[in-house]
Amino acid sequence: MSNHKSDLQYISIINEYINNENFQKIKSIEHHGITRFEHSVKVSYYSYKIAKILRLDYKQTAVGGLLHDFFISSNDRTSKEKIESVFTHPKLALETAEKEFNLTAKEKDMIRSHMFPINISVPKYMESWIVSIVDKIVATEELSLKFKFKVKYAYNLLLLFFISSVK
Ligand SMILES: [Fe+2]
Numbered sequence: 001m002s003n004h005k006s007d008l009q010y011i012s013i014i015n016e017y018i019n020n021e022n023f024q025k026i027k028s029i030e031h032h033g034i035t036r037f038e039h040s041v042k043v044s045y046y047s048y049k050i051a052k053i054l055r056l057d058y059k060q061t062a063v064g065g066l067l068h069d070f071f072i073s074s075n076d077r078t079s080k081e082k083i084e085s086v087f088t089h090p091k092l093a094l095e096t097a098e099k100e101f102n103l104t105a106k107e108k109d110m111i112r113s114h115m116f117p118i119n120i121s122v123p124k125y126m127e128s129w130i131v132s133i134v135d136k137i138v139a140t141e142e143l144s145l146k147f148k149f150k151v152k153y154a155y156n157l158l159l160l161f162f163i164s165s166v167k
């Protein structure tokens with residue numbers, strides 16, 4: 001995972017948010033083969049670093065990135081529910097985040113528009129574009145790792161079946 005823990009400036013920005021009782025709940029929710037908490041921190045930290053390099057508002061970027069997937073869901077969702085969530089979760093994340101924190105217009109926009117173009121909400125700020133792009137890159141990496149593991153698992157099962165069926 002990212003080396004965000006040794007970045008004290010970053011930690012001081014997100015500390016209040018990650019220690020929130022409800023935000024802590026996403027530590028136990030599966031997301032792209034890891035936890036939603038780990039995914040959120042990754043998106044937040046990489047977006048923060050890019051925003052810093054581009055001299056943008058890195059504090060709000062860290063917060064918006066952290067909260068972009070802040071919604072509580074069951075680990076036992078059906079495939080249909082997961083597909084529906086692709087379209088509905090930005091709104092849900094925004095509602096959840098607004099209940100817990102006072103958000104700026106920019107932070108709200110980062111959450112609302114992070115699924116663009118799947119979701120029709122177009123990012124209004126450069127920081128929102130960064131979160132949206134970083135989220136896609138991070139998600140692709142996470143899903144490819146998850147998929148590879150499944151292929152390996154299925155291959156091992158097939159191999160075991162084949163070996164056990166040889167007389
Ligand atoms: Fe998302």
Ligand SMILES: [Fe+2]
Binds near residue numbers: 039043068135139
């Ligand atoms: Fe995400």
